[in-house]
Amino acid sequence: MTTFNPAETRIEADYVGEVQIPGDKLFGVNSVRGFQNLSISPLTVAHYPEFRNAFAQCKWAAALANLDSGVLPSAQCEAIILACREVIEGKCDDSLIVDLLEGSGGTSTNMNFNEVIANCAQRLMGHAAGSYDVVHPNDHVNCSQSTNDVYPAALKIATYAMMGPLISEVEKLAVQFDRKSEQFADVLHLGRTCLQDAQPMRLGQLFSGYASLTHRLAEELRNVRGKLLTLPLGGTAIGTGFGAPAAYRGFVYQHLAKITGVAYQAPTNSFDAMQNMDVFSRVSAELRTCSASLSKIASDLTVLSSGPVGGIGELILPEAQAGSSIMPGKVNPVLPMSMIQLSFAVIGNDTAVAQAVQYGQLEINHFEPVVSSRVFDSISLLTNGIQRFREKCIEGIEANAQRNEEHVVQSMAVATALVPKLGYAKVSKLARQSVAEGRSLLAILEESGQMTQAEAMAAIEKATHPVFID
Incomplete structure (x- = not known):
């Protein structure tokens, strides 16, 4: 990319007034307004590469569709495509300054991409950034689009992309x-x-x-991922397609499939596609279910590894790190605890998504940024958390076989295995005696002459290998 002198600035204006923009930045006045008014979180729209790339892919496909439709000259089309490639390569990240959680209904995000791509294209064509005399953010980069169709399309594309690695991690687990x-x-x-x-x-x-x-969790995530393939592109502002050539919608999906390698398609009803975000309720619900289910497993591991002396101690988890700043030698189940904590965050994110989906109004949902922020956060947390849980905890789990067996034979839990031979009433009486005297049920059985320990163990062995007839 061309090197700009940060000391040089340019002036851009809107109805509010003029703003000074550093010469080495590619954003414009609309991006600045979005940054000034709506920066509330630490993450920008470039934080998740999949989202950044999805926006650029939409703009790339739109440029080609506009060329095919005869509303965009080939020179501008080629420059926009080259600029989109630079965005995808991460070369423009420092100019993508709008907050991911911005509250303009996505307009600030869309305009940030429009301005960055336009200025990058201007530069590639040998013109100054900010003049927009050859490539304009609205007239060319945003041609045949609106925030209302391109933002939710990019959101779906990014979510689809991010779910691939997550599903892979769940399958590995x-x-x-x-x-x-x-x-x-x-x-x-x-x-x-x-x-x-x-x-x-x-x-x-x-x-x-x-x-x-866990296999089932992966399958359900795959199923809901498939529901993200229908996009609202071509619906422009409210679903009528007004503002785009008649042939545009057909062209844009053809090009998007080639660019992404994914067979995205137009909706059956474009008004439904613009009005409703129920698919993200489903996506977020599966993310919540995944996190809650794995949290239950993590809780089990925490209980079964408790001790090592005062707890159950049947599982031995890998020792990841010191567990206390004051108690020497203490080791905590930090990996299972991390999975449980992660689930709290994902469940909270799901609540935010449900609220955002519910509060869309009339022809669009203008709370898409919070859906983006929360869904991306959940996917990222799960992908990273599951990988560490698997690699640093599950792979290295060992069983304390002696402790496991002692707990079985010393408990009255073996009673059920003995019922077929001795009957419920007799075994129940002996089991209560075991509890009252604090002695093993097997020892009491042998003393009473009811059953030898070898016979009892054989009954236990049979009980732990059930045969099902379907």
Whole structure:
């Protein structure tokens, strides 16, 4: 890119007045107004590369569609495409200054991209930024578009792109749980209900449940991701298509498919596409479900690894870091705790998305920026959090097989396995005796002559390998 002298400035004006813009920046007066009025968070529209790229891809496809429709000269079209490529390469990030959470209904965001692409195109054609004498932000870059169709289109494209890596991480986690299920297949484990001793099982069976859940989470995320393929591009301001040539909509989807490699399509009803954002309620709900489900697993791991002396201590988690600034040697389950905390944030984000979807009005939803901010945040948190959870916690989990078996044989939970041979009433009496005397049920059985410990263990073994007939 051409180097500008920061000491040089240019003047741009709107109905409010004039603003001075540094010579090395590509934004314009509309971007400045959006920055001055609506900067409330630490993140700009360039923070998530997928969102930045999605906007540039929309502008790129629009330029080609406008060329095909005969409303944009080839020189301007080519310059806009080159400028969009520079945006996608991250070369213009320092000029994308509008807050991701801006409250203008997306207009400030759209104009920031329009001005940056126009000024970049101007420069590429040998003209000064800010003059807009060859490439204009509204007349050329925004041709056949409005904020109302390009913003939600970019939001869907970016969300689709971001969900790919997330789904991959969930699938990797599911495979890791599969491996742990196999690793712990022979470890006798005390199953618990309501945090009370319940029935004997295998530790591998517990992890097989985690694996099955996680595979399902990945599948549901894939399903809802597919609902993002319908875009409102071509609807312009309210769904009538007014402001764009009749052939534009057909052309823009053809070009967008080539640019993105994804078969995005026009909606069946363009008014519905402009008015409603229910798809993001569904997307956010699946993100919430994913985080809540993995939080439940993380909570289980925290409980089962508690101790090592005063707790359950049946699982041994990798020691990630010191757990206390005052208690020497203490190690906390920080990775499971992080997953639980992450879920709180994602659930909160989902509430914000639900509110934003609900409060759209009439022909559009002008709360798209908060949907962008919260959905992107949830996807980012989950993608990064799941990766660390898998790599730093799940992969290295070990079982304390001796502790697991001791808890089974010393508890009255084995009682259920003995009912088929001894009957409910007799076993119940012996189980209560076990609790009252603080002795193992197996020892009491052997003393009473009801059953040898070997016979009892055989019954337990059978109970932990159920056979289902479908």
